[in-house]
Amino acid sequence: MFQLSPQGKEKVLAELKRYESRQSAVLPALYIAQAENKGYISPEVIKELSRVMELPEANINEVCTFYTMYNKEPIGNHHVQVCRTLSCMLNGAKELSEHICSQLGTHLGQKTKDGKFTVTEVECLGSCGTAPMMQIGDKYYENLTHESAMNIIRSLK
Amino acid sequence: MSEVKYLTEFYHLPEFKGLEGYKKNGGYVQLAKALKMQPQAIIDEVKASGLRGRGGAGFPTGMKWGFLPKNDEPRYLLCNADEGEPGTFKDRMMMEKAPHQLVEGMIISAFAINCKKSYIYVRGEYDDSINALEAAIQEAYKAGYLGKNILGSGFDHDMDVYRGAGAYICGEETGMISSLEGLKGQPKLKPPFPAVQGYLKKPTIVNNVETLAAVKYIMRDGAAGYRKYGTEKSAGSKLFSLSGNVNKPGNYEVPLGYPLKDMINGLGGGIKNGRKLKAVIPGGSSAPVLTAEEALNANLDYENLAAAGTMLGSGAIIVIDDSKCMVECLANLTHFYHHESCGQCTPCREGTGWADKIVHSILSGKGRLQDIELLVKVADNMKGRTICALSDAAALPIISFVTKFRDEFEYFVREGKSKVKGTAYKGHAYAATASH
Numbered sequence: 001m002f003q004l005s006p007q008g009k010e011k012v013l014a015e016l017k018r019y020e021s022r023q024s025a026v027l028p029a030l031y032i033a034q035a036e037n038k039g040y041i042s043p044e045v046i047k048e049l050s051r052v053m054e055l056p057e058a059n060i061n062e063v064c065t066f067y068t069m070y071n072k073e074p075i076g077n078h079h080v081q082v083c084r085t086l087s088c089m090l091n092g093a094k095e096l097s098e099h100i101c102s103q104l105g106t107h108l109g110q111k112t113k114d115g116k117f118t119v120t121e122v123e124c125l126g127s128c129g130t131a132p133m134m135q136i137g138d139k140y141y142e143n144l145t146h147e148s149a150m151n152i153i154r155s156l157k
Numbered sequence: 158m159s160e161v162k163y164l165t166e167f168y169h170l171p172e173f174k175g176l177e178g179y180k181k182n183g184g185y186v187q188l189a190k191a192l193k194m195q196p197q198a199i200i201d202e203v204k205a206s207g208l209r210g211r212g213g214a215g216f217p218t219g220m221k222w223g224f225l226p227k228n229d230e231p232r233y234l235l236c237n238a239d240e241g242e243p244g245t246f247k248d249r250m251m252m253e254k255a256p257h258q259l260v261e262g263m264i265i266s267a268f269a270i271n272c273k274k275s276y277i278y279v280r281g282e283y284d285d286s287i288n289a290l291e292a293a294i295q296e297a298y299k300a301g302y303l304g305k306n307i308l309g310s311g312f313d314h315d316m317d318v319y320r321g322a323g324a325y326i327c328g329e330e331t332g333m334i335s336s337l338e339g340l341k342g343q344p345k346l347k348p349p350f351p352a353v354q355g356y357l358k359k360p361t362i363v364n365n366v367e368t369l370a371a372v373k374y375i376m377r378d379g380a381a382g383y384r385k386y387g388t389e390k391s392a393g394s395k396l397f398s399l400s401g402n403v404n405k406p407g408n409y410e411v412p413l414g415y416p417l418k419d420m421i422n423g424l425g426g427g428i429k430n431g432r433k434l435k436a437v438i439p440g441g442s443s444a445p446v447l448t449a450e451e452a453l454n455a456n457l458d459y460e461n462l463a464a465a466g467t468m469l470g471s472g473a474i475i476v477i478d479d480s481k482c483m484v485e486c487l488a489n490l491t492h493f494y495h496h497e498s499c500g501q502c503t504p505c506r507e508g509t510g511w512a513d514k515i516v517h518s519i520l521s522g523k524g525r526l527q528d529i530e531l532l533v534k535v536a537d538n539m540k541g542r543t544i545c546a547l548s549d550a551a552a553l554p555i556i557s558f559v560t561k562f563r564d565e566f567e568y569f570v571r572e573g574k575s576k577v578k579g580t581a582y583k584g585h586a587y588a589a590t591a592s593h
Contacts, residue, residue, distance in 0.1 A: 123496055126241065
């Protein structure tokens with residue numbers, strides 16, 4: 001069973017008071033819970049948020065499933081998101097993500113065996129002038145080559 | 158013609174990001190001036206300036222503000238910083254390099270429309286933008302530019318940042334309002350327009366980052382001064398995001414009406430690797446594609462690009478060289494729109510899916526000649542039939558790609574391989590993306 005930490009719960013309660021409507025706190029609350037549940041939202045997380053926020057589970061679950069930044073399945077410690085959309089594609093994004101997957105011995109969307117990485121392709125991240133690029137965690141890595149991307153990935157613990 | 162440094166004058170100074178550096182370079186002077194004016198005079202000035210929405214639709218900003226009810230009903234100002242139109246990365250630069258410029262523009266705008274609460278809705282991935290804005294807002298509160306009785310004017314205003322969570326559709330203003338309400342980001346039927354009924358059913362004005370930042374400069378230079386750049390119907394300067402197969406991609410500020418040819422071959426340093434220009438998408442992925450010849454004759458303003466059968470959109474210019482396969486480029490975009498359709502309206506939900514399947518069937522070498530017609534038919538049926546513009550935005554590239562580069566599509570069907578690359582399509586890239 002998942003439970004928010006006391007600090008996490010406090011943060012969620014603060015979000016409930018921050019906006020004119022309690023429902024507006026659902027997006028921020030999902031981020032808070034995701035950070036406390038190894039980077040993904042499980043059905044137990046939805047239940048806990050429903051209890052804490054006093055909102056129906058359905059109201060939280062439908063929001064969670066609508067947006068791509070909430071992971072619905074367990075992911076590796078590092079989520080490597082390679083932008084796949086046109087400007088990046090024109091600059092070799094597909095070859096880059098294939099290279100990363102083959103170097104890590106994995107496929108898109110699949111955790112590596114050691115659980116360290118999940119590689120996915122995502123839609124435009126607004127970094128088109130510095131293509132190809134990837135986002136790991138909150139950070140953007142731009143103007144990548146196959147080598148520089150793998151150096152960055154290998155440097156992560 | 159050269160670049161202009163109007164909105165971006167101080168972007169090269171790292172100090173411009175913080176309050177001190179911003180104030181040293183003219184920051185918050187226009188706010189103090191605006192607070193002494195009649196709000197209606199500010200609206201009139203913005204109307205006279207000819208400023209049009211910089212997010213994509215190009216709607217006149219002053220006119221949009223004029224749709225608010227003429228009473229004291231609480232209203233919201235919502236800054237659209239959900240920059241998601243493929244090819245666009247100008248707002249990110251503005252927020253990271255000059256967060257106070259946006260904050261000041263927003264407070265002036267809020268004062269003009271008598272609004273006491275504003276939100277900046279930033280796409281969730283833009284962590285650096287969010288941090289920069291939150292820091293700037295905090296500084297502005299401390300310095301008395303936000304909060305109660307701003308600079309002794311009697312005007313109160315609060316501002317907050319809201320983080321999106323990954324959905325292109327939230328860049329559509331009513332989708333954004335749904336998202337800010339903590340719901341799925343599904344657009345709402347108009348009318349009522351947000352200016353009448355928006356966030357929590359209250360009047361809400363939604364403006365793009367660049368639009369709101371420009372308001373400060375209209376205060377400084379007046380409507381006539383602002384019109385120093387641009388054309389009669391496309392006033393002012395604009396930031397363009399240049400990407401794709403050019404030597405020097407990046408954000409460039411130029412006067413509206415700037416020749417696209419000079420953007421690509423001048424500022425952009427020409428086509429990469431000595432290749433030739435094949436096609437240009439001039440206003441973000443939703444804008445119909447131009448052939449090289451059309452592109453070299455076009456100017457970057459609302460009316461010229463409309464006459465060329467495309468649009469200025471968000472100002473995202475994607476350059477495609479002659480080594481690229483147009484079937485593959487279109488497949489990249491149909492995948493995008495299928496992924497981003499919110500699923501609410503049948504023509505869009507089903508149409509984006511079918512279009513994506515048909516293009517990928519051609520790409521896999523299994524296409525039939527009649528699939529090309531079918532593709533255009535599906536796209537035609539997606540136009541003008543839905544709550545928001547995403548469906549049209551998906552249909553327009555399809556029709557323009559197939560019409561203008563039909564030989565590449567026919568060749569792929571007949572030969573089972575790309576006319577340009579000479580190979581069949583392989584790879585995993587379209588099979589799986591992020592879990593959703």
